Amino acid sequence: MSLTQIKTETGDFVNEAVLELINENPITITPLHDLLIKMNTVDIAEVFESLDKEKTIQVFRLLPKSLAADVFSYIVPRTQQVIVEALTDGEVGKIINELYMDDAVDFIEEMPANVVERVLKNIYDDKRQLINQLLQYPEDSAGSIMTTEYIALREDASVREAFDTIRATGVNKETIYTCFVIRRDRLLVGVISAKTLLLSKPQDRIGDIMDARLILAHTTDDQENIADLFRKYDLLSLPVVDKEQRLVGIVTVDDIVKVIGEEFGEDIEKMAALNPSYEPYLDSKIFRLAGNRIVWLMVLMLSATLTGYIISSFEESLAVMPALVAFIPMLMGTGGNAGSQASTLIIRGIALGEIQPRDIVRVIWREVRIGLICGTALGLVNFIRVYITNSQDAMLSLAVTLSLIVTVILAKSVGCLLPLAARKLGIDPALLAAPLISTLIDCTSLLVYFTIARMILQI
């Protein structure tokens, strides 16, 4: 029980004990080493986040060789660079040679050119060739997130031979729980789970018990589609093939768990009019953060010029009844909120595959009715509020309330229509939502308001 006692679910408790040992000067090696090897790899990697350069190198060199590469793969790029720059050429080569191929590629992608050059110079030829090949796949493609360490079995092997293969090579493979069945030329013909292997007889032939219902990806497929396949089919791993259906790599579920977080984060950021970024907030440079925001702010600011023109063109009406101005923010705000509620649900529905462009009529009809319900409820409350606070001016209250109801219905319609139209045109619905929808709804609500006010109040 000693280990479960020092290991809490979050690792916080252990981290404190480790940091105490590390902060001693000089470090007493043996107790620190003993504690480190009892810790989870991910937790060890986390320890480095709070160390300075000198301690980072000292502690990293203390890790047993068998652990070093694994810990390295979980360390943040900034610290990876510090470590690589301090190690000898030979040490660097050893670490990188031991990384899984996807981790090696992730690492190389984050390093500056001089570090990349030094790393590539010190690793095995075949590893270097593979890395160079993987680096060429487009960002966010299956090829860029796949790894090349998988277990391949021959169709005519027996279960006993399969286990021999797994025992002989399994320790260096990222997953052994799904094995891939290939023919000559690495042609992928089936998959077989370790579960099936364990529950089969030793003399069974792989080709007879494998699953030939292949779910696979091509190297250029987008990672978002890959994530959809994992979500839909409850996969642990997915084979990636080239154009000739030759097996070139696999994607594993742990990477997909991270991709799903990234993709949703991207959607959230686009909807908030931000350029998506992948760096942790506190690690990003101020100018980069500002840069990610400024383009959309500028576009939206300039498109708001339109609202200014609309207001100016109704200046005479406003001069007759200045009280109208006070309701502009409420109307535009409510329209904006009603619209973004609709667009958010539709964008999410599209992302989850629940809504297709062909559902457009059904969706609009739903949103019009929802707009009518919401608008009427809001209008009722609004009428009473305006009536009481504006010297019981029934006509003014009516004008504001009617504008509100029409605005909500129109906002709901625009909010659902634009993402679906974007999808149909092949544009990312999330990207379009923020700027176009808000500008459209702002202009609509102003036009509706002034038109209705003019008619009812005869100004």
Next chain:
Amino acid sequence: MSLTQIKTETGDFVNEAVLELINENPITITPLHDLLIKMNTVDIAEVFESLDKEKTIQVFRLLPKSLAADVFSYIVPRTQQVIVEALTDGEVGKIINELYMDDAVDFIEEMPANVVERVLKNIYDDKRQLINQLLQYPEDSAGSIMTTEYIALREDASVREAFDTIRATGVNKETIYTCFVIRRDRLLVGVISAKTLLLSKPQDRIGDIMDARLILAHTTDDQENIADLFRKYDLLSLPVVDKEQRLVGIVTVDDIVKVIGEEFGEDIEKMAALNPSYEPYLDSKIFRLAGNRIVWLMVLMLSATLTGYIISSFEESLAVMPALVAFIPMLMGTGGNAGSQASTLIIRGIALGEIQPRDIVRVIWREVRIGLICGTALGLVNFIRVYITNSQDAMLSLAVTLSLIVTVILAKSVGCLLPLAARKLGIDPALLAAPLISTLIDCTSLLVYFTIARMILQI
């Protein structure tokens, strides 16, 4: 290769062939049966989504017994109910008895009371007891998403005995890739992966080769925290224990892939001022959709009353210079966008664990600088635009531009401050963001605008 040929990655092609066979009247059983058993379980379940009641029952009865429960677990609740209502008591019992415990609980939670009663009456006593127990865990807790089908090994068993256990019971377990090592009273003492078992000698003792560095959850832990553990430690499954650290269930990665999608979706919806919902959009009732939206719309509309008061209290200034009105939407809009950019990034950072409440000073300092950069750039463009379009009125342009810069900086500060404050107070940052931030920023930008305009334009 016949199977890979009829199976595309999305299954669309197969679906068409199956639907063609199903739509024949009467159905010719043999070819349909032969096609179905070659399809992926998830794809078969999807076929039911486009069938009417009668065909649903016909096709479901056609599935081989060994496949029926598995397919059933992937069918949407609406169709599950149709099927259960058409089957005999005995058939219902057989299906539900074969479901994994977490799928059975998910199903029961979605059914109306009369169906639940009938189902519980027709299943095994021990299954019914377990279901009743699992139904009592709070929504979204580890207990509510865990399953009870896992492989437990004794500490003093050998690897050979472990494989015997797996072979004897593995087929009914949701995962065999992580086995859980227990002592008397089901006390959890370690985990061991199938990979370790495969790479060990048959006579090795489980207790000596198991991993005692336990990463575990308690039954009442929130699913969001569970997802964080999977993401952080690259887990395939996670043991769930009660207060006495006795193993009561496991959570598997396929459920977590879904949880992550849900949790992000929830955050997106909250930020768009929606009550989170879990139903697919097109399946939801109009009144429920309207209900999810109306509360926030009402709150936001009423809080917008404040902006009305602010405008009214500056009515005299507006009477002197009506042109000021035209810039209100642009200023409020830009403030709102700048603020929601900041709050979105902070809420995401908090959700991913990148930002802690203790980082508050750093975060504000960053946002103030970002606000200054963005505000200045926007201000410059805005000054030129206003100067040109408003008869070269330099003072008016200056007033609008200065207001813009101050508004952007304040909006960025409010946008980062509130989510962090919410987190500190234990309130969900995403929930707070939409209403409070937008109201605060609207009022701030109006106050800033009128105050600056009064000073510069001397009105």
